Amino acid sequence: MKATFDLHSLRERFSARPQERLKAAIILFSFVVVSAAVVFSNQYNSLVNRIRFSDFEVGKVASQDLVSDRNLTYVDHRATEANADALAARVPPVFQVQSDIVTRGDRQFAAFADLLTSLASKQIPTAQAYAQVQAKFHDLFSRDEVAALLENRNLVNILPIAGQTLDDVMTQGIVALQDNEFSTMPATISLIRYRDGRREAEEVQLEAALTARSLPIHLRAILAPRDLGDQDIRAIVLLVSRFAREDAFYDFGATQKSRDRARAEAAPVMKRIVKGERLLRKGFVITQTDMEKVRALGAVSIALNTRNIAGSVLFVAILYLLGLTLMSRPIVGRQIPDKHVYLLVGLALFYVIVAVALTRSLLVPEWLATAAVLPSALVAMIVSILIDRRVGVVFSLLVGLSLFLLRLTPYSFLFAFLSGTVATFLVSGAERRIDLVRASIELAVANAVTLVIFGFLMNYEVSWFFIAAGLGALNGFLCGMLVLGLLPVFEHLLNAPTPFRLMELSDMNSPLLRRMLTLAPGTYGHSVSVANLAESACRAIGANALLARVGAYYHDIGKIDQSEYFIENQREGNKHDDLKPSLSAAVIKSHVKIGIERAKELGLPQEVIDIIAQHHGSGLISYFYIRALKNQKDGRVNPEDFSYSGSPPGSREAAVVMLADGVEAASRTLKKPTVAKLERFIWSSIMDKFTAGQMNESDLTFKDLETIKRTFLQILAGHFHSRIEYPDKKEAMK
Numbered sequence: 086m087k088a089t090f091d092l093h094s095l096r097e098r099f100s101a102r103p104q105e106r107l108k109a110a111i112i113l114f115s116f117v118v119v120s121a122a123v124v125f126s127n128q129y130n131s132l133v134n135r136i137r138f139s140d141f142e143v144g145k146v147a148s149q150d151l152v153s154d155r156n157l158t159y160v161d162h163r164a165t166e167a168n169a170d171a172l173a174a175r176v177p178p179v180f181q182v183q184s185d186i187v188t189r190g191d192r193q194f195a196a197f198a199d200l201l202t203s204l205a206s207k208q209i210p211t212a213q214a215y216a217q218v219q220a221k222f223h224d225l226f227s228r229d230e231v232a233a234l235l236e237n238r239n240l241v242n243i244l245p246i247a248g249q250t251l252d253d254v255m256t257q258g259i260v261a262l263q264d265n266e267f268s269t270m271p272a273t274i275s276l277i278r279y280r281d282g283r284r285e286a287e288e289v290q291l292e293a294a295l296t297a298r299s300l301p302i303h304l305r306a307i308l309a310p311r312d313l314g315d316q317d318i319r320a321i322v323l324l325v326s327r328f329a330r331e332d333a334f335y336d337f338g339a340t341q342k343s344r345d346r347a348r349a350e351a352a353p354v355m356k357r358i359v360k361g362e363r364l365l366r367k368g369f370v371i372t373q374t375d376m377e378k379v380r381a382l383g384a385v386s387i388a389l390n391t392r393n394i395a396g397s398v399l400f401v402a403i404l405y406l407l408g409l410t411l412m413s414r415p416i417v418g419r420q421i422p423d424k425h426v427y428l429l430v431g432l433a434l435f436y437v438i439v440a441v442a443l444t445r446s447l448l449v450p451e452w453l454a455t456a457a458v459l460p461s462a463l464v465a466m467i468v469s470i471l472i473d474r475r476v477g478v479v480f481s482l483l484v485g486l487s488l489f490l491l492r493l494t495p496y497s498f499l500f501a502f503l504s505g506t507v508a509t510f511l512v513s514g515a516e517r518r519i520d521l522v523r524a525s526i527e528l529a530v531a532n533a534v535t536l537v538i539f540g541f542l543m544n545y546e547v548s549w550f551f552i553a554a555g556l557g558a559l560n561g562f563l564c565g566m567l568v569l570g571l572l573p574v575f576e577h578l579l580n581a582p583t584p585f586r587l588m589e590l591s592d593m594n595s596p597l598l599r600r601m602l603t604l605a606p607g608t609y610g611h612s613v614s615v616a617n618l619a620e621s622a623c624r625a626i627g628a629n630a631l632l633a634r635v636g637a638y639y640h641d642i643g644k645i646d647q648s649e650y651f652i653e654n655q656r657e658g659n660k661h662d663d664l665k666p667s668l669s670a671a672v673i674k675s676h677v678k679i680g681i682e683r684a685k686e687l688g689l690p691q692e693v694i695d696i697i698a699q700h701h702g703s704g705l706i707s708y709f710y711i712r713a714l715k716n717q718k719d720g721r722v723n724p725e726d727f728s729y730s731g732s733p734p735g736s737r738e739a740a741v742v743m744l745a746d747g748v749e750a751a752s753r754t755l756k757k758p759t760v761a762k763l764e765r766f767i768w769s770s771i772m773d774k775f776t777a778g779q780m781n782e783s784d785l786t787f788k789d790l791e792t793i794k795r796t797f798l799q800i801l802a803g804h805f806h807s808r809i810e811y812p813d814k815k816e817a818m819k
Contacts, residue, residue, distance in 0.1 A: 153362045180335055
């Protein structure tokens with residue numbers, strides 16, 4: 086089946102039913118109020134308790150105590166800055182090799198090598214050779230050095246080695262560093278060079294860095310492994326030392342960029358403020374550290390957390406949608422009337438507002454479930470007594486989940502849910518108000534045990550158990566006592582069929598029932614018998630047996646003032662013998678309408694009134710209908726004129742009362758009933774109602790009908806025991 090959303094039909098539905106619009110408006114209003122309360126609680130400091138920085142200053146004496154109302158983690162900016170500076174200071178200075186200096190050095194050496202090779206090959210005298218060297222390379226070599234180089238027989242071989250060595254050391258980088266800078270420089274420097282077009286970065290210990298001063302020693306160290314004579318090594322060291330230049334210079338920009346990067350990557354130093362921590366003490370001087378904490382708390386208290394606000398409203402919306410789903414008929418097994426919807430909405434508002442007030446006004450320690458001071462069991466018991474146990478359990482779940490909106494712990498949710506659920510079951514079987522006192526004591530014990538278990542799970546000190554157990558017990562007992570005091574108010578406002586109210590209505594000494602006994606004794610006896618049947622059957626199928634009994638007591642109160650027109654009250658003659666069938670049917674039908682009016686005058690609960698209105702449903706008054714057919718020869722008789730104007734039973738209790746009423750009345754006509762005959766009769770009577778469509782709205786199943794039949798049979802068999810002829814066992818075996 087294709088699901089469609091017809092906005093027009095939905096609008097027509099709400100237009101046709103003002104009550105639906107009212108209910109939707111009340112639910113929407115409660116949603117707004119709950120959302121506002123939650124937002125107010127979560128943004129309390131931002132809206133109400135803002136910290137004024139002008140009241141505090143470093144070096145001044147604090148004029149008041151300042152205590153944190155929350156757990157807070159903040160960034161210690163001073164410590165973070167100091168940490169960043171320390172990290173930046175550890176960044177080694179950057180020295181970058183200038184490639185152009187390397188290139189110039191290589192070219193200059195190549196020119197000198199060509200000149201020296203030419204002079205050696207031409208065997209030019211030393212004086213003339215020195216003059217040519219001096220002309221191109223002023224004061225680079227002395228006369229003796231030039232002579233030593235020209236006299237070296239291995240000159241042709243050592244020149245390439247010297248050139249390659251020069252290129253290697255200059256490419257490696259000769260750090261330009263003054264002697265007085267060694268004491269101020271860090272132990273490590275970062276050396277950046279370019280080799281074959283690739284950038285290389287190396288961290289070098291300052292003592293191991295190649296400088297102009299350490300170059301000769303370095304050259305001898307790298308030449309030592311070669312197969313060279315001492316004269317050749319001295320020549321190569323001389324050549325390289327003369328043409329090598331400092332080419333690695335301090336790069337301030339690159340160093341600063343590296344240090345800035347280190348500062349940016351420095352992890353913030355986090356400090357924690359614990360709820361209840363005293364940040365300032367009155368009369369003490371405010372330190373810089375104190376002021377950091379004040380600023381951290383003030384920043385949080387001033388700022389409105391828009392994401393938290395949006396999340397809170399969405400969570401409330403989800404809770405409302407979850408509530409509408411869980412409170413539906415498939416889940417709780419019944420359609421919740423509007424008055425009960427208003428009750429649930431009102432209790433939800435009450436609970437959330439109380440929770441906000443308590444959490445804002447009390448500094449409940451973290452080790453204690455905050456729900457231990459909330460009236461979770463109170464609202465659960467009220468819902469269970471006034472509506473239904475299943476609704477009470479669902480409501481306990483919803484109010485427990487609402488505590489997450491107030492940033493309470495999962496233990497608070499668990500305590501609220503468990504306390505409410507236990508309370509719901511403790512009061513579900515209560516029929517006397519004294520039973521509520523017993524339930525209060527049992528709930529006190531259950532709450533104490535629950536909190537003690539939480540203590541074991543959280544590994545608290547032994548002293549905690551006594552405090553928590555006492556608080557939990559007090560919470561449970563007070564909730565029960567408050568229910569005892571508030572219940573009559575709710576019973577009156579909602580006219581609710583609570584077990585206590587029904588017990589009062591079932592008193593057979595009430596003025597109305599005593600009047601029925603006097604004026605309509607047959608109806609009274611019939612009502613008592615119907616009550617016995619209906620109560621037993623409802624108990625067997627799990628319906629409200631007490632409601633069925635009270636409904637049965639009052640279902641025929643419309644007969645009291647016209648009792649002589651009903652067969653069970655007639656002793657001599659039948660008044661209907663002198664009436665037309667249509668008039669007789671009208672008199673019979675009227676007892677339902679009169680009963681409804683009388684019930685409203687008495688202020689009976691609506692559920693009892695529904696049983697009175699539905700105990701005949703829209704069934705046919707067959708006796709007078711058949712008489713009318715016999716009198717009307719052409720057979721033109723309208724069945725509606727001989728049918729009750731009510732609607733079929735809308736609850737299981739009303740349906741059971743209808744069946745009990747029909748079976749009890751008809752059973753009086755049985756002659757010489759046997760168990761088998763009685764069983765067939767009861768089932769036939771039940772199926773007549775079923776096939777007539779009178780059970781369609783009652784949610785009774787065939788299994789329920791079978792159970793009802795067995796219950797009726799057991800009671801009626803006992804009632805007719807002295808007159809039932811049981812079949813002979815031998816005959817039954819034939």
